[in-house]
Amino acid sequence: xxxxxxxxxxxxxxxxxxxxxxxxxxxxxxxxxxxxxxxxxxxxxxxxxxxxxxxxxxxxxxxxxxxxxxxxxxxxxxxxxxxxxxxxxxxxxxxxxxxxxxxxxxxxxxxxxxxxxxxxxxxxxxxxxxxxxxxxxxxxxxxxxxxxxxxxxxxxxxxxxxxxxxxxxxxxxxxxxxxxxxxxxxxxxxxxxxxxxxxxxxxxxxxxxxxxxxxxxxxxxxxxxxxxxxxxxxxxxxxxxxxxxxxxxxxxxxxxxxxxxxxxxxxxxxxxxxxxxxxxxxxxxxxxxxxxxxxxxxxxxxxxxxxxxxxxxxxxxxxxxxxxxxxxxxxxxxxxxxxxxxxxxxxxxxxxxxxxxxxxxxxxxxxxxxxxxxxxxxxxxxxxxxxxxxxxxxxxxxxxxxxxxxxxxxxxxxxxxxxxxxxxxxxxxxxxxxxxxxxxxxxxxxxxxxxx
Amino acid sequence: xxxxxxxxxxxxxxxxxxxxxxxxxxxxxxxxxxxxxxxxxxxxxxxxxxxxxxxxxxxxxxxxxxxxxxxxxxxxxxxxxxxxxxxxxxxxxxxxxxxx
Numbered sequence: 119x120x121x122x123x124x125x126x127x128x129x130x131x132x133x134x135x136x137x138x139x140x141x142x143x144x145x146x147x148x149x150x151x152x153x154x155x156x157x158x159x160x161x162x163x164x165x166x167x168x169x170x171x172x173x174x175x176x177x178x179x180x181x182x183x184x185x186x187x188x189x190x191x192x193x194x195x196x197x198x199x200x201x202x203x204x205x206x207x208x209x210x211x212x213x214x215x216x217x218x219x220x221x222x223x224x225x226x227x228x229x230x231x232x233x234x235x236x237x238x239x240x241x242x243x244x245x246x247x248x249x250x251x252x253x254x255x256x257x258x259x260x261x262x263x264x265x266x267x268x269x270x271x272x273x274x275x276x277x278x279x280x281x282x283x284x285x286x287x288x289x290x291x292x293x294x295x296x297x298x299x300x301x302x303x304x305x306x307x308x309x310x311x312x313x314x315x316x317x318x319x320x321x322x323x324x325x326x327x328x329x330x331x332x333x334x335x336x337x338x339x340x341x342x343x344x345x346x347x348x349x350x351x352x353x354x355x356x357x358x359x360x361x362x363x364x365x366x367x368x369x370x371x372x373x374x375x376x377x378x379x380x381x382x383x384x385x386x387x388x389x390x391x392x393x394x395x396x397x398x399x400x401x402x403x404x405x406x407x408x409x410x411x412x413x414x415x416x417x418x419x420x421x422x423x424x425x426x427x428x429x430x431x432x433x434x435x436x437x438x439x440x441x442x443x444x445x446x447x448x449x450x451x452x453x454x455x456x457x458x459x460x461x462x463x464x465x466x467x468x469x470x471x472x473x474x475x476x477x478x479x480x481x482x483x484x485x486x487x488x489x490x491x492x493x494x495x496x497x498x499x500x501x502x503x504x505x506x507x508x509x510x511x512x513x514x515x516x517x518x519x520x521x522x523x524x525x526x527x528x529x530x531x532x533x534x535x536x537x538x539x540x541x542x543x544x545x546x547x548x549x550x551x552x553x554x555x556x557x558x559x560x561x562x563x564x565x566x567x568x569x570x
Numbered sequence: 571x572x573x574x575x576x577x578x579x580x581x582x583x584x585x586x587x588x589x590x591x592x593x594x595x596x597x598x599x600x601x602x603x604x605x606x607x608x609x610x611x612x613x614x615x616x617x618x619x620x621x622x623x624x625x626x627x628x629x630x631x632x633x634x635x636x637x638x639x640x641x642x643x644x645x646x647x648x649x650x651x652x653x654x655x656x657x658x659x660x661x662x663x664x665x666x667x668x669x670x
Contacts, residue, residue: 124640127614127652129599131659132607443651447658479597479611504611506644 126441126504128481149471149512154541157435157473157510165549166437166510167455169521169534173211175431176517177539180215183427186395191403193418197241199373200226202424202518203432207536207546209233212427220422224251231258241370241422243289243331245269245303252276256284263287263331263370265304270318277324287329287370288315292350294334294343303333307350316354320362327364329420330354333372337381337425341393344371345401352409355417370420371402377429379466379515388466388515395426425518432517434460435473438509439488449483451505456487456494458527460513460520463496470496473510476503489528521547526555585653586663587622601661608659613638617652618661627653 150157153172160168180196187194197220198212204226209219210233219230222244230240237258245265247255249272255262256276262284264270277284289304290312305311319327330351334343348371355366375398380388406419436455444450457463470485480501487494496513505511524531530550535543592600597615599608610618613634620630631649635642656662 121639122637124638124645125611125613126648127611127617129608129610129614129618129652129655129659132609441651443654447655477611479609479614506648 125477125479126506128479128504130481147471148475149473150475152433152512153537155537155543157512160535160543161435161437161510164533164535164545166435167453167459167532168435169459169516169532169547170433170435170543171205171208171517171534171536171546172431172433173536173538176208176211176428177215179427179430180212180217183395183421183423184215186399187403187419187421190399191406191416191419193416195368195418195420196427197239197370197420197422198427199422199424200230201522202373203428203521204229205521205534205546206233207544208428218420224248224254227251227255227260241420243333243422249276253280256280256282259285261285261287261329263289263329264315264319265289267315267318270315274322274324283323284325285328286319286325287327287331287368288312288319289331289333290351290354292332292334292347294346294350296335296338296340296343298335300333300335304331307354312354313357316358320358320364327358328366329368329370329417330366331370331372331420333422334374336374337376338374339376339391339393341397341401344398345405347371348402348405349409352406352411356410359415365415366417368418368420369406370422373422373424375423375426377425377515377518379429379462379468382465382467384467392426428517429515430517432515432520434513434516434520436511436513438505438507438511440507441505444484449481450486451483451502452486452488453496453511454488455513455532456489456491456496456529458487458489458494458529459524459531460487460496460516461523461525462516462518462520466515467497467500468516469514470500470502471512471514472503472505473512479503491528526550530555585621585627585656586624587618587656588661588663589622591622591661593618593622599661604660606659608661614652617649618656621653621656 152170153174160170195218197218198209200219200221213235218239218241219235220241220243221227221230227242237260240260241263242255242260243263252273253276262273264286273284273286290307291301291304292307293299305315319325332347332351334347351369355369358364358366376392378388378392384391434455436453439452439454442450480503482499482501484498485496485500487496521534533545533549534547536546537543590602597610599610617630627649631645634645
């Protein structure tokens with residue numbers, strides 16, 4: 119007699135009056151393949167956990183964003199935000215699509231150069247640019263986005279010393295009607311700091327003011343805030359035109375567009391709550407087009423979109439280590455990936471799908487990571503089928519920040535695989551070994567021996 | 571004051587499912603004494619039916635392992651968890667007896 123497929127017995131009380139009108143989201147549709155490649159096969163070959171990136175999704179998402187802006191505004195340029203995901207393979211997919219590089223540290227700057235991005239197409243943001251970084255960037259004719267007055271004076275000093283005229287922009291912070299207001303970076307629009315910085319640049323001949331930059335926040339759910347920011351930057355650009363008879367070459371709206379992830383505590387799922395590229399593009403382009411620029415003097419619109427371009431292309435594959443019952447009767451499932459490699463689980467309720475088929479019966483569970491730390495919680499509440507040891511799961515929308523903010527803590531960092539346009543997987547970062555961690559350690563001779 | 575429990579683990583007891591609970595073939599369970607309703611999967615329903623018929627846990631284990639693609643250790647662990655949940659959801663008469 120052929121035996122029947124086994125599924126763990128589950129029983130749960132049926133409750134009425136759930137927390138919102140859509141009920142709880144149940145994830146029992148299995149994700150067995152990513153871009154045609156078997157999840158089980160990937161884990162079998164590269165181990166678990168494993169990050170997987172879909173090149174197809176990256177290119178499709180980029181094309182969608184590009185179309186949304188280019189159909190509304192005549193001059194658009196994307197610059198890939200290295201801090202969001204600086205795996206060289208990922209960066210080069212964006213560069214192949216035409217993106218410049220946007221970096222916030224000397225290390226990222228070196229990475230962009232090494233990837234082959236021309237210096238003049240690297241935007242250098244951030245509050246911590248060292249003198250060495252600045253000298254290199256000035257020599258390469260990169261775009262320096264000034265964050266504070268100390269940096270402004272240092273660039274001026276270097277320009278005089280190097281007898282070069284660096285191309286600079288200022289970062290402007292402003293009230294766009296959203297909370298919290300990001301005012302720690304750049305110069306404030308409302309209190310006149312921005313004009314003060316502009317005057318200091320314009321009234322000496324050491325630097326060329328070529329652009330205005332803002333980055334109003336992160337995971338922004340209100341396209342209208344970008345409209346306000348674009349209007350204020352346009353006002354500054356037109357003011358410069360009037361006062362100094364100089365056209366600003368570009369307006370850089372920074373990043374911050376929300377991805378399709380669901381923020382913790384959100385009433386709606388991310389796919390319903392997050393605006394699409396068309397909504398952001400409409401708000402920004404309308405504000406600039408209506409600001410009063412002459413047709414031939416419209417500035418280039420630069421976008422440093424990171425999260426919204428890469429989040430959905432990233433998956434994390436993992437395996438169940440164990441199941442247990444908590445003291446209050448809740449099911450607890452321990453996974454082999456924790457917050458050390460999935461930092462974003464602190465602020466998102468990531469969608470998690472089983473990687474094999476189950477019946478439609480589900481259980482409410484808490485998903486824990488493998489770390490010996492109480493805070494290692496992947497999902498505080500998730501409705502999943504009865505997973506058992508060695509079952510696999512797929513975590514969605516992990517492409518942004520996880521592969522740059524991850525840390526080697528208790529366990530080593532996993533490999534990353536990119537699935538190309540022909541559905542062929544390529545390892546783009548190897549699984550770490552003890553050697554990767556100990557390679558830079560130095561043990562003094564006198565500490566090498568001991569007796570216990 | 572904290573007291574050590576002397577209860578026999580449920581897995582070693584004869585689990586007596588409340589006689590008056592209603593079971594439907596789709597896995598819907600209704601407890602008329604509390605008004606609570608529950609849902610279970612097909613294998614859960616099968617186990618509850620066996621327990622209601624008065625089968626001992628060992629007997630349930632042997633029947634399930636014979637019928638499904640699982641091993642004794644895995645099923646014993648899952649059964650232990652399941653009968654604990656049945657007890658926690660107040661669907662067993664063992665709890666009623668303990669109260670007396």
